[in-house]
Amino acid sequence: MAEKNVIEFRDVAVSYDGKSVLKDINFTLQNGEFVYMIGSTGAGKSSFLKLIYRDIVPDIGDVIVNGYSVQSMSNSKVPYLRRSIGIVFQDFQLLADRTVHDNVAFALEVTGQSRRIIKQRVLEVLSLVGLSHKRLNMPDDLSGGEQQRVVIARALANEPRILLADEPTGNLDPEASSQIMDILKQINNRGMAILMVTHNYDLVRKFPNRTLRIIDGRLEVADAKTLHKEFR
Numbered sequence: 138m139a140e141k142n143v144i145e146f147r148d149v150a151v152s153y154d155g156k157s158v159l160k161d162i163n164f165t166l167q168n169g170e171f172v173y174m175i176g177s178t179g180a181g182k183s184s185f186l187k188l189i190y191r192d193i194v195p196d197i198g199d200v201i202v203n204g205y206s207v208q209s210m211s212n213s214k215v216p217y218l219r220r221s222i223g224i225v226f227q228d229f230q231l232l233a234d235r236t237v238h239d240n241v242a243f244a245l246e247v248t249g250q251s252r253r254i255i256k257q258r259v260l261e262v263l264s265l266v267g268l269s270h271k272r273l274n275m276p277d278d279l280s281g282g283e284q285q286r287v288v289i290a291r292a293l294a295n296e297p298r299i300l301l302a303d304e305p306t307g308n309l310d311p312e313a314s315s316q317i318m319d320i321l322k323q324i325n326n327r328g329m330a331i332l333m334v335t336h337n338y339d340l341v342r343k344f345p346n347r348t349l350r351i352i353d354g355r356l357e358v359a360d361a362k363t364l365h366k367e368f369r
């Protein structure tokens with residue numbers, strides 16, 4: 138039976154060069170849940186995400202991700218943790234010299250999957266984001282929204298339990314942003330947990346979900362009044 142919480146922060150604190158960035162963080166993301174995270178630049182959102190895929194470890198407390206303790210796990214286990222997490226960044230980070238198919242396939246090649254599985258899985262995730270017909274195109278042939286859909290497909294290739302989306306619509310126009318959100322909601326409805334960092338109030342309002350804010354290094358629930366203040 139799958140664990141109810143796919144992410145759990147337990148009394149977590151992080152500091153850089155003696156300066157506190159996150160403090161007393163307690164948080165859970167349940168299996169199949171969709172949560173927004175907001176906060177001003179420098180509030181600690183990036184550090185929060187880095188804790189989840191163990192780019193950093195907490196000074197105090199622990200983070201449990203898909204059953205892995207990032208505090209106590211060995212470095213040899215980190216690749217297995219990261220394979221259980223899909224990550225979508227704002228700036229695409231596609232390989233310019235590879236086709237759409239090969240960009241997605243790369244995520245599977247590095248895990249040693251067979252050619253048969255790679256071919257099947259690439260077509261599955263490209264179909265999910267509506268781009269199977271553009272699998273032989275190069276990234277530069279695509280619009281920004283289409284490139285981000287490729288990034289989502291690549292993030293899903295290894296069938297993760299969690300999708301982290303870091304400002305996935307930050308470089309997109311409103312129409313493309315809505316298309317990305319429709320895809321993310323579709324993925325979420327299939328049972329995947331999603332944690333999305335955003336500054337886009339229109340999307341938060343149009344696609345409401347539990348919303349949290351990092352302020353002064355602490356995590357709090359963002360109610361309607363908070364959202365209005367944050368995005369005004």
